[in-house]
Amino acid sequence: MATGSLTEFTRFGYGPAPGDRVEGTGVDPDRLLAQLSLPAPEREDGLADRLALLADQEREKQAMKAGGPKTDVAIKQLRQRAAADVQAYLWDPVLSDAGFAERLVNFWANRLTVAWRRGPVEFLMGPYRDEAIRPHIGGRFADMLAASAWHPAMMVYLDQAASVGPNSPFGQKQRKGLNENYAREFLELHTMGGVGYSQTDVTELARLFAGMRYDEEGARFDSARSEPGEKIILGQTYLNGPDEIARLVETVALRPETAESVALALARHFIADVPPADLVAGLAAAYLAGGSDLRPVYQVLLSHPSAADPGRWKVRSPHEYLAASLRALGVTPDIAGGRKVKLALSEALRTMGQQPLRAPGPDGWPEMAEGWVTAPYLAARLAWAETLAQKLGEGALPADLARFVLGDGTEGPEADTIRAASRAEQRWEGVAVLLGAPVFQRR
Incomplete structure (x- = not known):
């Protein structure tokens, strides 16, 4: 059972349910922000379990190719886990007393989208939402961005796992090259909103990201696939390796273009398709002042007069x-x-x-x-x-x-x-x- 005003339940949640106490008017920011400290829904497994099953599936496939018996144990388990992910997506908002927190999970998972497309992504959707997104909805966007970047689901969805430095040892031997998909979406959709960078920045970022991949043990950086040499991205110089990738992610997360893009997205999601300009400006300012800490940003959102407006604008x-x-x-x-x-x-x-x-x-x-x-x-x-x-x-x-x-x-x-x-x-x-x-x- 939850308590809140009808506006809190409706604008910032999924509506009231029987047993909820709907009382008062307006919005109590502290009451909604307290939801971010509530326990997350329990799950039966996580990323490590899925990666182990994917490795088992690959071993089963190889054994069958070598003439061994046909077996589908791993793929059946993976399909069961994927079905459970869908059920969690459907029911988490319905059953939770933390509607604002669940809305944030879905908002951020949509901004840093991973979706069923091809390969093993369908089996990694739940762990992506639960381990890359949910733990960070009340923390720093920079940390969420990094968790998303290194998650195998994102690496597969936007082809980063297949991107190889053309001048790397592996690239030279296998004649493989860069895939710019993730680098492009990282700048356009995940952070800067399509402004403030060039195609050269996208290519240079792809060169920096080359080497990011995963295996049964999880995400890792493969220096044999890393593009050698300096990379100049948004006017700054980067070398190779995970530390330089971390520096890039942090730098881009704290750029004003990213602050403005995040601010507009939040205001558009919760308030109106065309949100008040002063709200967007206030959100961006709070984002930059807090070093991408999201709680102060939510505080501005929930305290703005438009948050308490009884109209249903969305x-x-x-x-x-x-x-x-x-x-x-x-x-x-x-x-x-x-x-x-x-x-x-x-x-x-x-x-x-x-x-x-x-x-x-x-x-x-x-x-x-x-x-x-x-x-x-x-x-x-x-x-x-x-x-x-x-x-x-x-x-x-x-x-x-x-x-x-x-x-x-x-x-x-x-x-x-x-x-x-x-x-x-x-x-x-x-x-x-x-x-x-x-x-x-x-x-």
Whole structure:
């Protein structure tokens, strides 16, 4: 059970759930920031276990190629772990009392996107979110950036593990060369936001990153693949090795372009598609003053007048909408998977345009309304609202439920939705009216 204002639950979380105490108005920054110190969800395994299974899978494949018996023990276990990652993605926001923390996990995982594409990435998604992102949501962005850079999931997703210095011993012998994908996205999407650097900087950064790879033991730097010589990046000179990579990551993380990009992204995610300019400036200033420490940045965000504005200026993403609707009705995994219910959550998200853990590209999922407000996606939301209401809405009192999740105002779209829900002939129909209402689809 959690306590907070409706604005805290809605703008900075995934909406209230039965048992939550919705009280007061405005935003209490300290109450939301306290969530960052709560324990993380428990998992059955981590990166080390996944890498060991991937090594086992490779050994099984090699044994079969050599004429040995066919075996699929490792790949079956990997697929089970990947399915568990999807379930965690679906249910963490629904079950957690720390909605703000869960929103931050998903925000930062989207900014530093890794998604199922090819190779072993699908088996590394959960550990990436849990070990590269989650531990750093209340710390320094520079540390999160470094953890992301060295995580095998990122190395595979953006081809860094395949990048080789062309003049390195390995590159000369195997005639391999640079892959600039990660270097490009590091500057454009992860840090500086597409300004303040040149293509030459991208190439030089790729030369510096050459040698970053991983094996069964985890991430490491392979000097045999490292490009020799100095690299000049953003006007600074770097040599080879992990210490120089760490210096580069720290330097770029603390640049004003990165501060401005991070500030705009946070304000756009939580407040409005076009956020107040003074908020963005304040976030950037706090970011630089704190050396990329994120707590002071969140403090500015939560203390700005726009944070407490009762208006719902943002369209919920499908993931947020799904979680809010499940929370409103108190749905748990046992209920959702019950024989008479069988909610197909992943399929529902797919039809709404957000298939779990499969962002369409390195720039992640859309943060603006135009990415979600299309005729097919809206039709899918209404279909989900009807399905959920038909299966689980008959036991609810529609008007009371609407007041709980929308507030008890007497005018505006919230009041209109409460009245419409209360007039439905059957309870489930009233719940469907609520869940399908435009105001419920916003935060």
